[in-house]
Amino acid sequence: MRVTVKDASFSVDAELSNFSQARTDSVGALATFVGYCRSESATGGVESLHLDHYPGFTEVEVARLARAVVERHHLIDLLVVHRTGAVTPREPIVLVAALAEHRAEALAAVAELMDYLKTDAPFWKREMNGGQSRWIEPTEADRARRAARGD
Amino acid sequence: MRVTVKDASFSVDAELSNFSQARTDSVGALATFVGYCRSESATGGVESLHLDHYPGFTEVEVARLARAVVERHHLIDLLVVHRTGAVTPREPIVLVAALAEHRAEALAAVAELMDYLKTDAPFWKREMNGGQSRWIEPTEADRARRAARGD
Amino acid sequence: MTRILFFGRVSDAAGCSEITTEIPRELRTVGDVRDWLAARDDALAPVILSPTVRAAVDRVFCSGDADLVVDAEEIAFMSPLSGG
Amino acid sequence: MTRILFFGRVSDAAGCSEITTEIPRELRTVGDVRDWLAARDDALAPVILSPTVRAAVDRVFCSGDADLVVDAEEIAFMSPLSGG
Numbered sequence A, B: 001m002r003v004t005v006k007d008a009s010f011s012v013d014a015e016l017s018n019f020s021q022a023r024t025d026s027v028g029a030l031a032t033f034v035g036y037c038r039s040e041s042a043t044g045g046v047e048s049l050h051l052d053h054y055p056g057f058t059e060v061e062v063a064r065l066a067r068a069v070v071e072r073h074h075l076i077d078l079l080v081v082h083r084t085g086a087v088t089p090r091e092p093i094v095l096v097a098a099l100a101e102h103r104a105e106a107l108a109a110v111a112e113l114m115d116y117l118k119t120d121a122p123f124w125k126r127e128m129n130g131g132q133s134r135w136i137e138p139t140e141a142d143r144a145r146r147a148a149r150g151d
Numbered sequence C, D: 001m002t003r004i005l006f007f008g009r010v011s012d013a014a015g016c017s018e019i020t021t022e023i024p025r026e027l028r029t030v031g032d033v034r035d036w037l038a039a040r041d042d043a044l045a046p047v048i049l050s051p052t053v054r055a056a057v058d059r060v061f062c063s064g065d066a067d068l069v070v071d072a073e074e075i076a077f078m079s080p081l082s083g084g
Helices: A012-021 A058-072 A103-120 A140-148 B012-021 B058-072 B103-120 B140-148 C009-014 C030-040 D009-014 D030-040
Strands: A002-006 A029-036 A048-053 A077-083 A085-087 A092-100 A123-129 A132-136 B002-006 B029-036 B048-053 B077-083 B085-087 B092-100 B123-129 B132-136 C002-007 C018-021 C054-057 C074-078 D002-007 D018-021 D054-057 D074-078
Touching (some): A002 A058, A012 A077, A012 A092, A012 B012, A029 A103, A029 B103, A058 A077, A077 A103, A103 A140, A103 B103, B002 B058, B012 B029, B029 B103, B058 B077, B092 B103, B103 B140, C030 C054, D030 D054
Parallel strands (some): A002 A077, B002 B077, C002 C074, D002 D074
Antiparallel strands (some): A029 B029, A048 A085, A048 A123, A077 A092, B048 B123, B123 B132, C002 C018, D002 D018, D054 D074
């Protein structure tokens, strides 16, 4: 399992390529998710996103969420890369990749970890536009999905 | 949307890199799935998988399944690459990648298309081991997942 | 002449993946063709008659054994599909 | 001295992301600290008292406002988390 929280652009291609090449012969499934910064949000244009985090705590909490997902879905390996700082449209914000023996485990793990990251990981997101900043908090849908997963 | 059925190895890295680089500014989510040939199956060792298909029909049917998923989940783009012929352990068998505005659509599309491919796409899979060949047909779990999706 | 294609376990039972043959004019449905093939080949019979074996006529999946095969150029019999 | 950290909307309301202060010894719980901060700052009050604002003491999420802060080195107040 590798969890990285960092204040610098990352290459999805390079991260995924490294991660998947290290897989064993027992791996039958790789599921991944990439969240990108969009140039439009529900409320208008976006020049950039700014992601705050809680240094020393965010890393620990993300690793804890990731470890729970590895165990629950019997993953062979899991990769999480999460940006902090200023992210511009088209840049990746988050990459999650799960290796498992079978597809159901890999797919469920990625969907579940994304749900947890949306509501339980110590990040705070602001949309910046024209000198204005607007906090983005979990939507009703995010909360409903998280609630459906229990605790 | 791009659907490829081919009797030759393909590079997941290259396919994904090409596909994701062509994304627009409105893409907020990329979900992918890769199915690999394993060296062990439920019944023992696997030297290779052999995938038969129905030339001229398989391509059309996979494209039909893919198009339905694009429409149902409002995808921005979808990539499907599916092997035929002899596949050895560690080689990819199938790659599915979905671009959408939001994560729920991309993740649901990939899981759904995989379920359909398992039971509704005209491929026939044999495990080869020690000169023996054994047909792999959808499992009860595959059928249950497909049935849960309705028609 | 009609091409009859066999896929998956059906091809093992038929001993080949394809035959080209004249189908008797009195065979009107996919079910008729199954029965006709079963009568010609004891090894193929239990497989081709299995309800898990789907048929396609001219590259369109049949909805059932009552589907017509009159003037078909290509009829396929397929054991359970399994991609991915 | 205790570091008090503010995240998300809480930092906007506080006008800063962090203060270092001596917390009066009679403040025993997270709830006491919320009330104390609210009393000191009208702009911060409605936000810090919101039930959607979670707290962590020395980098452990609080389960509720009754959690103790005695001898805490670092107390964080956080508007709803939103990663991914």
